[in-house]
Amino acid sequence: MECDVCKKNSSQIEIFACDGCKTRLCRNEVLSLINASEYKVLQLKSKRHLKFYCEKCTKGESFSLYQSLIEEKQKHIEAKEKIISCLETNNKELLQKIEMLEKKLQNTQNESKGTFSVVLIKPVDEQDGILTKKEIRQNVDPSKIEVSKFRQIKGGGVVIGCSDKNQIKDLRTQLEKQLGQKYTVEVPSLKKPKMKIVNINKDDVGLEDSDSTIIDLIVKWNNLFDGEDFYMKVLKKSVNNFKNINLILEADSITHNKLLSQERVKLGWSRCRVFNHVSVLQCFNCMGFNHYGKDCKSQQICSRCSGNHSYKECRSNEKKCINCIKSKKPNENLDVSHEALSRECPCLLRIISLYNKKVDYLSDCV
Template identity: 35%
Template structure:
């Protein structure tokens, strides 16, 4: 018998002396294999859970992106269709509601600009002194002052505009420049285009024409141009297009636009320049010389707002400056904000939409 030292004193016969260490090693290997299998199973389970969570996250991200696009497009398409009270734009311009004379009307416009520096009030007084619409038999929908001494005349129809323009040229052309405004091309936003179908501008435009405008793409006056493309996190792109009024109308009426192997949704696109420092309009934060304003409470501060109320800085200023009756109990980013709608409609009046839009 031979004595082997260990944690426990054991005695072995010679026949099993050679096999005993092997058995212990085998037992240890089996235990380790069992642990490895359990850990491997756990890793596989965690991997499956991770894949499921990733899929859920992708779906949530896709849903969130679609909802953001819908909200953004809804904001762009909002019109002043509130029938209960007139909006700010209607209050300032004297327009009526209930469809009679909204601020979206396509009344022909004339712009009268002085050749020398003077106030808009002076320009307006001289026009009224020298031009009598009733004698001309011309309907005028409104007369308002603009910047740099200019006055904008809204005429009842195209015939009235011609009469007013000819008379002003006859009486006042020595001191004033009279012109019709140059209307801009309308724009359209197409969302949900697959990133794999992104291509050069020419190829994308050809795809839009060939797949959606087969009877219109070669007509006289046809215009289609890519202004901007925006890449989204869900491997989709958004296209901003500029088009002639007829093409714009056709694409909007189609609703869904085919591009390569994708189908995107089309919306009218109007870009309102907004500052995210003071939340005013017609300038950007990088050019803003105003103080930081909270979009929610209209006070001067940055960071999270703890106010329990909403107060729009733009409507609040308009109430104080113009003494008009509008509500300011909303935040400055509210798409139903009267000041926002006023700016939106003023931009739309400078766009060459079809009359039936």
């Protein structure tokens, strides 16, 4: 191979080919054209960081080549701009969805942080609840109390709810002073929060391990303070689809909050996800809440279409939630087009919200 200008061959001097017209030029010719150091010419040859065009190409005799290169570059730029625009649009939509979910979660959290502010009044001697309500009306002044509920319960008792937890003390004092001899007055304590630890390696925790052993391991590996206020109880041990162990625990609010804030619980060689656990009992016969299917005396209801048949027998393509149908008030815009077992069911979410009000969560938890 020789230089097309000086006719020197490659054995005498290094030869470079033009990236445009493929004209072959020696090193000296290339240096005279690009005004570059010898190092850069060698770099051009070995690593091809730069493209080299001869004088003929740079003067426009191969203008079509330049035009095609510019058009190709422009296409790359336009493609990148489209990708960037698409990503920006998707990011904007995603951020909007995240913002909506955060607002929804915040509303749920604000509701769930409300204290379980009720007083239970039960007669010492058996009597009708109507009489209990009558005596309360006669002896208690409700003018300074924001009553949220006032209804009868089993055994002739009455439950009174207040929107402000500080009013419970005043209400309890009034009731004990006026009706203390004939009635017992009780402010129910909040429930302990629950959590679920999932996918624990069976070599670290087994079903045969005692509850006390499991609790000791959790305390040890997670630096928990086993003090006077510490409380933890194993409610359930089960094996998941991966042949690993799942645990449902009940704990004091401080321990519950600490473990949830860690996001993962340490147990030997395992680092396991931990979640807040809410217990909502739903019947698989009538789809109602707060009772088991084995105790249900109602007619069977399909969880998909609300018909009087089992889910396996359902042939309908329309989804209808029996709980939302029953709870829907006239002119209320309540969506019923979902299955009764859906986690997004408004009735289920309302029950979870009511449940959370009865749980002793910390203010910055759940």
